[in-house]
Amino acid sequence: MTHPQRPTPPADAAQRRAVRPTIVYEVEQLPAFDAEFYERARTGMTLVSETIVPRREGRTIRVPKGHLFRIVSVEGPQVGDLNLWNAADLTERFFSGKTRALHATHVTTGDRLWSTLPSLRPMATITHDTLAWYGYDADGGGVHDVIGTRCDPYTNQLLKGVPYHHCCHSNLTRALATTTGLPLSEAEPLVHDVLNVFMCTGFTHDTHQYFMKASPVRPGDFIEFFAEIDLLAGLSACPGGDCGSSHSDDVAPCYPLKVEVFAPRPESLVGWTSWARNSYVHP
Ligand SMILES: [Zn+2]
DSSP: OOOOOOOOOOTTHHHHHTSOOOOSSOGGGSOOOOHHHHHHHHTTOEEEEEEEEOTTOEEEEEEOTTOEEEEEEOSSOOOEEEEEEETTEEEEEBOHHHHHHHTOSBOOTTOEEEBOTTTOOEEEEEEEETTTTOOOOTTSOEEEESSOOOOOHHHHHHHHOOOOSOSHHHHHHHHHHHHHOOOHHHHGGGOOOOEEEEEEEEEOTTTOOEEEEOOOOOTTOEEEEEESSOEEEEEEEOTTTTTSSOOSSSOSOOOOEEEEEEEOOGGGGTTOOOOOOOOOOOO
């Protein structure tokens, strides 16, 4: 990629660059992650459903509020693209950008997945992540990003000039249409930027371009969420497989993903209430 030449820096460029950064949001004001509560909810929970998301396909899963769900690696390293909707109102959906701004470029245990404006509330809380050990590597890569969007056929058409029909965007669109009975044209605008489950990504140190590298996920690894509201989850087993080489084609080895839904012991939720929508109202 070529860029126009940069102008000569001003005389005080070094001073301007040296000002100290400020964390944008005062996240310590957010309601704290109550580790004890979530641990209690996980303890003794019962498996109530299992869904296999076939490779290069998408599926939806309903998760009642107060239940937990896991995305599990099976058979081989595989990345999943996750969408979340309020099961009762599909216009309220996962807000990848605000989740990134509130937490970080990559999320793990203790982080929340926030919903779009005007609701802006936690849809789910990450209660366990077997890849939490990964942190950030020497390339600046981390796991489970909220910086990518989802592979889609339009970008692929733009860059490669070829149609491909099993991008995560298309898989999620078809899965949502199947579940809701909506025509594809109405389901498609409801598909949104994802949580890239198990994907290892970052920005290059020099040009700050989005990169991916082979996911460290192995069969048996999982990420687990507590549903803070009634959820409809959509998951695509990305055609990029472990996303170590290509995507948006059938070249990479791909594997299914498993989604498990668990019911907690009712007594473990005593005192817990689902999150209300954000209380701000326009004047
Ligand atoms: Zn994908």
